[in-house]
Amino acid sequence: MNSIYFDHAATTAMSPEALEAYIEAATAGPGNASSLHAHGRTAKERISLARDLFASLLQCEASEIIFTGSGTESDNSALYGAAYAQRKRGRNRIVTTAVEHHAVLNACRHLETQGFSLTVLPVDEYGRVELSDAMAAIDDTTAIVSVMAGNNETGTIQPIAEIGEWARKHKAVMHVDAVQAFGYLEINLKELPIDLLSLSAHKINGPQGVGLLYVRKGTPFQPTLYGGSQERNRRAGTENVPGIVAFAKAAELACGQLQRRRNHAEEVRGALLVKLQEELGPGQFVMNGHPDERLPHILNLSFAGISSESMLMNLDLAGVSASGGSACTSGSLKPSHVLSAMKISSERVSSAVRFSFGLGNTREEANKMAKITATISARLRNR
Known part of the structure; x- marks a missing residue:
C-alpha cells in the first residue's frame, strides 16, 4: 500500500541535500567547536559558515544568531531570557495570544507563576488577533510580546509587523515564533520590528533536534542555560555540528525556492479542496482558519x-498520514486550544483534521486522498 504523507506541519523528511550535508559533517571526524586543535577549528568553521548563511537569509548580523536544540528551546529561551532581563528594568507584563504553540503558552504560564502579569489576547473566528486588542494590552510596563507569524494548526497569519511597531513604541521586546512560517513567508529582519525570532530545522526538511534563536543586538536578554561559553555565552552546550550544517543547507534551499514552495503547496x-467538494458534496466539511x-x-x-479520532484512525488504516492539530498534543484527548480560542462550535472543534503539504506531495495524491476521505465519510455516517 502506497502511503500519503500530509502531515508536514508536524515534521518533514530531510531533503537529499540536507541529508548529504549532515552525513558529510558527521563523518568528517570528531569535532567540538570549543576545542583549539585542528578538529575543533574545522567544526567551528562549519558553524560559522552556517551562521553567516542564516544572517544572509534573514538580513541580520551573524552575531545575532544563536543555535539551539529545538524550536521549543528557542521559544523558551526567548521568553525567559527577555522576561527576566526586562524585569530588572521594572517591566513585568507579558502579552501573547490564545493560539500560540504550547512552547510559548506554557512558558508564559510558567512565567506567570514567577510573578509576571500575563495577558492572553483573544482571536476572531479565523484565529487572527485584532490589532486594537494588542495595542490596548501593550504599555510601558510590558516586558515581552510574543505573537507567532503563522499558526501551526490553521495556517492563519498574524499582523506581526503592526504589533511589533506598537511594542517597539513602548520599548517592549517583540518575539515571533516563525517555526511554521519560515520557508513560506519572506522574513527580512532589517525591515521587520522583531527583536527575537524562533526557527526549527525539521519543519523545512532539515534534521530534528536543531533550532535557531535570533536576538537583535541591544535586546535585553539573559541566558537560560549555564555551562560553557558557547554561542557567545548565550547558550551553553556543545553544538550539534552536523545538525547545524544540515539546517543551514535546508534553509538555503527553502528560502531560495520560496515562491516555488508556495506555489507547490x-x-x-x-x-484537495476541489476534489473533496466533488466527492463529498456541499455542506459536508468546513474550513477552519483565515x-x-x-x-x-x-x-x-x-x-x-x-x-x-475516527477520521484520523481510518485515514491511517488507508495509508494517509494527517493530524488532529499540533503534533506535540495530538496524542491528547483534549480539544484543540487553537480552535477553541476561535469560538467556533464544539462540533467543528471535535471533528477537525489538519492536512499539511510539502516536499514530494502531488495533485494525484490530493485527488486520491479526497476519494479515500469520501469513502470513509460515507461509511462512518452510515453507521
Missing part, C-alpha cells in the same frame, strides 16, 4: 458528524 491544497491571510501549506477542515 497551493497547488496541492487547491486540488481564507486569505494564511500559510499555503496548512489546511484545517472539520467534517460534520465525524470525530477527529
Whole structure:
C-alpha cells in the first residue's frame, strides 16, 4: 500500500541535500567547536559558515544568531531570557495570544507563576488577533510580546509587523515564533520590528533536534542555560555540528525556492479542496482558519458528524498520514486550544483534521486522498 504523507506541519523528511550535508559533517571526524586543535577549528568553521548563511537569509548580523536544540528551546529561551532581563528594568507584563504553540503558552504560564502579569489576547473566528486588542494590552510596563507569524494548526497569519511597531513604541521586546512560517513567508529582519525570532530545522526538511534563536543586538536578554561559553555565552552546550550544517543547507534551499514552495503547496491544497467538494458534496466539511491571510501549506477542515479520532484512525488504516492539530498534543484527548480560542462550535472543534503539504506531495495524491476521505465519510455516517 502506497502511503500519503500530509502531515508536514508536524515534521518533514530531510531533503537529499540536507541529508548529504549532515552525513558529510558527521563523518568528517570528531569535532567540538570549543576545542583549539585542528578538529575543533574545522567544526567551528562549519558553524560559522552556517551562521553567516542564516544572517544572509534573514538580513541580520551573524552575531545575532544563536543555535539551539529545538524550536521549543528557542521559544523558551526567548521568553525567559527577555522576561527576566526586562524585569530588572521594572517591566513585568507579558502579552501573547490564545493560539500560540504550547512552547510559548506554557512558558508564559510558567512565567506567570514567577510573578509576571500575563495577558492572553483573544482571536476572531479565523484565529487572527485584532490589532486594537494588542495595542490596548501593550504599555510601558510590558516586558515581552510574543505573537507567532503563522499558526501551526490553521495556517492563519498574524499582523506581526503592526504589533511589533506598537511594542517597539513602548520599548517592549517583540518575539515571533516563525517555526511554521519560515520557508513560506519572506522574513527580512532589517525591515521587520522583531527583536527575537524562533526557527526549527525539521519543519523545512532539515534534521530534528536543531533550532535557531535570533536576538537583535541591544535586546535585553539573559541566558537560560549555564555551562560553557558557547554561542557567545548565550547558550551553553556543545553544538550539534552536523545538525547545524544540515539546517543551514535546508534553509538555503527553502528560502531560495520560496515562491516555488508556495506555489507547490497551493497547488496541492487547491486540488484537495476541489476534489473533496466533488466527492463529498456541499455542506459536508468546513474550513477552519483565515481564507486569505494564511500559510499555503496548512489546511484545517472539520467534517460534520465525524470525530477527529475516527477520521484520523481510518485515514491511517488507508495509508494517509494527517493530524488532529499540533503534533506535540495530538496524542491528547483534549480539544484543540487553537480552535477553541476561535469560538467556533464544539462540533467543528471535535471533528477537525489538519492536512499539511510539502516536499514530494502531488495533485494525484490530493485527488486520491479526497476519494479515500469520501469513502470513509460515507461509511462512518452510515453507521
